């Protein structure tokens with residue numbers, strides 16, 4: 152039988168079969184996946200082959216095979232072992248919720264997120280939330296951000312989760328796909344998910360309550376079916392993507408507008424920092440590339456970690 156992993160608690164996996172039934176499954180014997188060394192061989196979102204076995208009165212599934220992943224997201228554990236944990240696999244898209252103020256979302260944060268999504272090969276969509284609260288100036292600022300990111304090729308939606316404005320557009324994009332929502336604390340993730348599907352209680356809230364009580368909680372991702380044919384993966388305690396290890400000479404590949412200029416610089420291995428005859432610097436001088444994006448790029452190259460806000464274009 153074939154199925155998708157909806158939940159994993161370490162040694163047991165909840166798998167939904169193609170027929171739509173849920174089974175408790177486990178792995179028999181040694182099970183290794185080529186390429187990735189991780190603490191968990193199977194993650195939420197994985198497509199697996201399994202067969203049923205009698206275990207006393209119960210029928211349990213034995214997973215024998217896992218299909219190649221189209222992508223996966225990881226987290227490095229913070230303890231000394233630095234082990235890699237696969238949070239989820241086979242995502243169709245990830246939504247990043249952004250608010251200008253309350254809380255501030257910095258362009259450096261957006262760009263880091265987009266670079267990571269590119270590196271993971273997961274399409275990212277920007278949701279500019281709380282549109283009901285914006286002043287005229289803020290509306291203009293959001294408009295120029297939307298224009299900037301659309302030009303690069305990212306889908307952007309301005310919405311109000313609270314008022315339900317443009318939420319239908321998000322639902323339309325989610326249909327028949329596996330999605331994940333990310334964003335800083337307070338941008339409205341729970342509010343949005345609650346208007347998208349009323350009776351869905353995500354764990355995110357429970358987990359933070361337990362944190363308040365100082366309890367230890369393990370954070371496992373879980374997949375949910377929504378009523379309109381969409382799936383979402385909830386990753387309690389994870390606000391964004393983990394940091395992916397990237398070499399300096401590959402970071403530019405994950406900025407689509409920089410990647411498009413690859414080969415046009417004088418030097419093949421140009422990092423677009425202070426090399427002569429650099430096509431990226433030239434595009435920057437002509438406002439063909441946004442200053443805010445280039446600043447984010449430099450920050451990643453230089454390994455800086457602070458957030459900042461800069462004008463999108465130098466001439467602004």
Ligand SMILES: Nc1nc2c(ncn2[C@@H]2O[C@H](COP(=O)(O)OP(=O)(O)OP(=O)(O)O)[C@@H](O)[C@H]2O)c(=O)[nH]1
Pocket residue numbers: 280281282283284310311312313314334335336337338339340341342343355
């Ligand atoms: N005015 C307005 N407020 C909103 C909107 N969306 C969310 N909020 C409010 O913003 C606050 C934070 O929303 P949450 O949905 O809890 O944010 P979150 O991203 O889930 O936050 P964490 O759980 O901390 O990650 C709440 O007071 C919401 O009512 C919106 O579109 N407009």
Ligand SMILES: [Zn+2]
Pocket residue numbers: 416417421422423424426428429430431432
């Ligand atoms: Zn260059």
